[in-house]
Amino acid sequence: MNNIMEIFNRITLKNVRRRTLLIYLFMLNVILSIAILVFSNAIISSSKATGTIDYNTVRLFYTFAILVLFILSYVLTPLFLSRSINSMYRDNIIDNLHSARVKNSDIVLAVYLRGLTYLVIIITSALPILSMSFLYGGVGAFSIAKILIAILCYTILFSAISMYISSTIYDLNISMVVSYVVGFILLVVTLVFLNYMISEFYYIFFYVFFALFCTIILLLNTTNASMINM
Amino acid sequence: MIEFKKVKLNINNIDILSDISFSIADKKTVCFLGNKSSGKTAILKLISGIYKSFEGEILIDGIDIKKEHKLKVGILNDRIEIDNDISVYDYLSFYGNIYHTKDKNELDTFIDDKLSEFSLMSYKHTFLGQIDKETYKFIDLIRVLIDDPDIILFDNIFFGDNVEYHERMYNYIKTMLKKKTIIFASRNTNFIEDICDYYGILDRGHLVIFDKKNEVHRYADIANKIEVEIISNVDSAVNILKNNKSVVDISYSDNNITFSIVSSEDDKHIKSIESSILKELIDNGVKVYSYRKQQVRFEQLFSG
Known part of the structure; x- marks a missing residue:
C-alpha cells in the first residue's frame, strides 16, 4: 500500500506541476457555464413570451447534460491513461521500480487509481452546474443516481481499457488512437442501453456487474503485460 | 555469492x-x-x-x-530515467521512501551528505530534465546508495568522452572495491x-x-595472430604452414601471410611453436622479411 501511494504521489506531483488538472477543470467549467447560460436564457425567454414552458428545449437541455458527462469521460480518460504504462516504460521508470522490488500490481494500481481519481474529480466538479439542467429537466433523484452510476461505471471500465492498451502498445500515439476507438464503441453501446438502464433497475445492475468484472480482468492482464512483467 | x-x-x-x-x-x-x-x-x-x-x-x-x-541489489541503468517534472530531491526521496531503509530525517541527511560529497548540492531542486547525463549518473548513484546494497551493477557507466566525469566516477567506484560486489x-x-x-x-x-x-588475457594472447611478410616462396611458406597441426586460419595476399596458433598448453609452449615455425620456414628456403604477433586490442576479440 505504501508503494502504491508513493507512485501515486509521484505521478500526481508531475501533473500538479504541469497544472494539467487545473487547466482541464477551468476549461470544462467555463464551457459548461456558457452552455447552461444559453439554455437557461432560451427557456426563460420562451416562457416569458408564451406564458408556458418550452419542454422541447428543456428535454434538449437534459440530454445535453448527460451527453456532456459521458463525452467528458470519453475525451479525458485516454489523456490520462492511454499513455501511462508505455510512457513509464520508455522513460525507464518501470526498470527502476522493478530494481527497487516494487510489485507489478503496485505499479498498475497506482497508475490506475491516479487516472481514476482525476476523472472523478473532473466529473464531480461539473455536477453543481449540471444539476441545474437536471432540475429543469424535471427528472427524479433516483434516475439521476442511475445515470451517475452508469457514467461512473463507463469511466471505471474505459480507464482500465485505456491503461491495458498503454501496457500492450509501445507507440504512444497509436495507443491513444486505439484507446479512443475502443472508448467510442463502448460509449455508443452505453448510450444505446442508457434508456433501458433508467427505466429498468436490473439493466443498471447488469451494467455495473459487467463493468466491474471486465475492469478486474483488465487490471490483472495489465499486471502481466510484457511492459510490466518483464 | x-x-x-x-x-x-x-x-x-x-x-x-x-x-x-x-x-x-x-x-x-x-x-x-x-x-x-x-x-x-x-x-x-x-x-x-x-x-x-x-x-x-x-x-x-x-x-x-x-x-x-x-535482496540488496542496486543497478545504474544505461538508459536514464527521463522525467522533466521531478526535481533531484523529489527523485531521491521517492526511491528512498520505496526502499524503506531510512526514516525521513535520515533520508534527508543522507541525500544532503551525498549531494555535497559529489559537489552536486546546487542541483538539489533542479528538475531531472535540466541536468546532463554525467551529472544524472552521480544522482542515480546516490539513489542506489540510499538502499546501501551489497551488490552494485553498473551498465555502461564509462560512456562518452568526458574525462573529468570518468575520473570522478572511477575514483568513487574504487572506494567501494572489496566492500561490495x-x-x-x-x-x-x-x-x-x-x-x-x-x-x-x-x-x-x-x-x-x-x-x-x-x-x-592469456586466452586473448593465444587467439592473437601471427603476421609474416615474405620476400619470396609464398606458396612454399603456405604449404609448410598448412602441414603444421598447430596452425589454423591461414590467409594470405601478395607477400603477407597471417595465421593463428592453437594449443592447449601454456604460454611457453606457444612461444616455442612460434619459434619452431619461423625456423621451419627459414630452413625450407623461405625468405622472411618480418615475423611478428599481430597487435590485437583485447576489445577486438568480442567487438567484431
Missing part, C-alpha cells in the same frame, strides 16, 4: 541469453564484455530483478531471486581493466568465457 545455473532468457521469441552458468564470490569485481545485443545488460537486469521471466535458477547468497523480494556491463575495458577481478565475455547470448582477468 551470485550463482547463475543454466539461465535462459527469451523476450518476444528472441533468445537473449542461452544456458548461462557462472558464479561470483562476494566482494569481487566482475565485468561482462560484449558487443551490442550480446546479453550483458540482460544479465544485470536479471540480477537486479527487472527481468523475472527466465528459465533456470539465479541464486544470491543461496536465495532464489524469484522467491525473495528484498560490483558488476559492470561494458563494450570496452576502459577504466574497468584496473579494478576487475573477473571478465565474462558474451557473444549473442552465449557466455564465451568467464574467468579471472589474467586467464582471459
Whole structure:
C-alpha cells in the first residue's frame, strides 16, 4: 500500500506541476457555464413570451447534460491513461521500480487509481452546474443516481481499457488512437442501453456487474503485460 | 555469492541469453564484455530483478531471486530515467521512501551528505530534465546508495568522452572495491581493466568465457595472430604452414601471410611453436622479411 501511494504521489506531483488538472477543470467549467447560460436564457425567454414552458428545449437541455458527462469521460480518460504504462516504460521508470522490488500490481494500481481519481474529480466538479439542467429537466433523484452510476461505471471500465492498451502498445500515439476507438464503441453501446438502464433497475445492475468484472480482468492482464512483467 | 545455473532468457521469441552458468564470490569485481545485443545488460537486469521471466535458477547468497523480494541489489541503468517534472530531491526521496531503509530525517541527511560529497548540492531542486547525463549518473548513484546494497551493477557507466566525469566516477567506484560486489556491463575495458577481478565475455547470448582477468588475457594472447611478410616462396611458406597441426586460419595476399596458433598448453609452449615455425620456414628456403604477433586490442576479440 505504501508503494502504491508513493507512485501515486509521484505521478500526481508531475501533473500538479504541469497544472494539467487545473487547466482541464477551468476549461470544462467555463464551457459548461456558457452552455447552461444559453439554455437557461432560451427557456426563460420562451416562457416569458408564451406564458408556458418550452419542454422541447428543456428535454434538449437534459440530454445535453448527460451527453456532456459521458463525452467528458470519453475525451479525458485516454489523456490520462492511454499513455501511462508505455510512457513509464520508455522513460525507464518501470526498470527502476522493478530494481527497487516494487510489485507489478503496485505499479498498475497506482497508475490506475491516479487516472481514476482525476476523472472523478473532473466529473464531480461539473455536477453543481449540471444539476441545474437536471432540475429543469424535471427528472427524479433516483434516475439521476442511475445515470451517475452508469457514467461512473463507463469511466471505471474505459480507464482500465485505456491503461491495458498503454501496457500492450509501445507507440504512444497509436495507443491513444486505439484507446479512443475502443472508448467510442463502448460509449455508443452505453448510450444505446442508457434508456433501458433508467427505466429498468436490473439493466443498471447488469451494467455495473459487467463493468466491474471486465475492469478486474483488465487490471490483472495489465499486471502481466510484457511492459510490466518483464 | 551470485550463482547463475543454466539461465535462459527469451523476450518476444528472441533468445537473449542461452544456458548461462557462472558464479561470483562476494566482494569481487566482475565485468561482462560484449558487443551490442550480446546479453550483458540482460544479465544485470536479471540480477537486479527487472527481468523475472527466465528459465533456470539465479541464486544470491543461496536465495532464489524469484522467491525473495528484498535482496540488496542496486543497478545504474544505461538508459536514464527521463522525467522533466521531478526535481533531484523529489527523485531521491521517492526511491528512498520505496526502499524503506531510512526514516525521513535520515533520508534527508543522507541525500544532503551525498549531494555535497559529489559537489552536486546546487542541483538539489533542479528538475531531472535540466541536468546532463554525467551529472544524472552521480544522482542515480546516490539513489542506489540510499538502499546501501551489497551488490552494485553498473551498465555502461564509462560512456562518452568526458574525462573529468570518468575520473570522478572511477575514483568513487574504487572506494567501494572489496566492500561490495560490483558488476559492470561494458563494450570496452576502459577504466574497468584496473579494478576487475573477473571478465565474462558474451557473444549473442552465449557466455564465451568467464574467468579471472589474467586467464582471459592469456586466452586473448593465444587467439592473437601471427603476421609474416615474405620476400619470396609464398606458396612454399603456405604449404609448410598448412602441414603444421598447430596452425589454423591461414590467409594470405601478395607477400603477407597471417595465421593463428592453437594449443592447449601454456604460454611457453606457444612461444616455442612460434619459434619452431619461423625456423621451419627459414630452413625450407623461405625468405622472411618480418615475423611478428599481430597487435590485437583485447576489445577486438568480442567487438567484431
